[in-house]
Amino acid sequence: MIVDSHTHVFPPEIIARRQEYLARDAWFGRLYANPKARMATAEELISSMDAAGVDVAVTFGFGWGDPGLCRLANDYTAEAIRTHAGRLAGFAVVNPASRDAEAEIARSAGLGLAGIGELMPEGQGYSLGDADLLAPTLEAARSLGWPVLVHVCEPVGHEYPGKGSPSLDGVVRLAGRFPETTLILAHWGGGLPFYELMPEVRAALANAFYDTAASPLLYDDAIFRVAAELAPGRILFGTDYPLLGQKRMLERVRSAGLGEAALREMLGGTAVRLLGLEEPRVA
Numbered sequence: 001m002i003v004d005s006h007t008h009v010f011p012p013e014i015i016a017r018r019q020e021y022l023a024r025d026a027w028f029g030r031l032y033a034n035p036k037a038r039m040a041t042a043e044e045l046i047s048s049m050d051a052a053g054v055d056v057a058v059t060f061g062f063g064w065g066d067p068g069l070c071r072l073a074n075d076y077t078a079e080a081i082r083t084h085a086g087r088l089a090g091f092a093v094v095n096p097a098s099r100d101a102e103a104e105i106a107r108s109a110g111l112g113l114a115g116i117g118e119l120m121p122e123g124q125g126y127s128l129g130d131a132d133l134l135a136p137t138l139e140a141a142r143s144l145g146w147p148v149l150v151h152v153c154e155p156v157g158h159e160y161p162g163k164g165s166p167s168l169d170g171v172v173r174l175a176g177r178f179p180e181t182t183l184i185l186a187h188w189g190g191g192l193p194f195y196e197l198m199p200e201v202r203a204a205l206a207n208a209f210y211d212t213a214a215s216p217l218l219y220d221d222a223i224f225r226v227a228a229e230l231a232p233g234r235i236l237f238g239t240d241y242p243l244l245g246q247k248r249m250l251e252r253v254r255s256a257g258l259g260e261a262a263l264r265e266m267l268g269g270t271a272v273r274l275l276g277l278e279e280p281r282v283a
């Protein structure tokens with residue numbers, strides 16, 4: 001089973017009124033000001049999955065600052081997973097800095113969503129090192145058995161819209177304080193697999209997973225093999241669709257020189273276990 005653990009969808013009405021939302025949310029404005037930054041509906045995601053041979057995708061909206069827009073996004077994600085039962089799992093976008101976060105997590109659980117993400121610390125106005133602010137959200141996730149997907153980026157290297165100023169130290173401290181909450185650190189966790197060679201970092205991140213979202217925009221493909229060795233069984237194939245195409249990204253992972261077992265783990269095995277996914281029924 002091939003699982004893309006990191007995809008974004010938008011309701012058609014937000015895509016149609018993109019200009020308005022660019023002004024309404026500064027972080028969204030930064031990421032989507034370029035007209036080439038693609039936005040996709042759930043139907044487009046499903047078409048892409050069919051073309052690429054992706055069985056299941058984990059999908060979610062944009063991590064808006066405004067809790068009202070988060071609710072709108074979650075309603076759309078919930079509708080999409082109902083319409084495409086067995087093909088999509090949904091995460092809830094929430095802003096942990098808003099008072100509304102816990103209520104929205106509970107409401108999203110009622111809608112059938114299965115995790116939280118993608119948190120956008122910089123855009124939503126907090127830092128990943130702010131464990132007190134994040135505590136209610138991470139506790140709510142733990143009590144539901146939900147993973148929390150967090151946008152993490154590299155403290156070195158080139159600039160790009162949405163890079164932000166990451167605190168890998170903050171991520172490690174956060175994971176250490178909430179060891180029972182499963183974190184998924186997007187975009188290879190900003191390079192944290194390497195720091196897992198330090199025993200105390202490895203211990204703090206024992207319950208953390210990484211995804212491969214946007215990898216070709218950031219790293220050489222050697223990272224698939226190297227990271228699989230550093231964090232075996234804790235890497236989820238994710239594209240950041242529609243930022244990157246699923247078909248092309250799958251080809252890259254498949255030709256990255258991974259052993260067969262490691263490849264199967266990365267492309268779906270780990271996600272199936274983590275999210276309790278079921279094999280989709282063949283039509």
Ligand SMILES: [Zn+2]
Nearest residue numbers: 006118213240
């Ligand atoms: Zn993303």
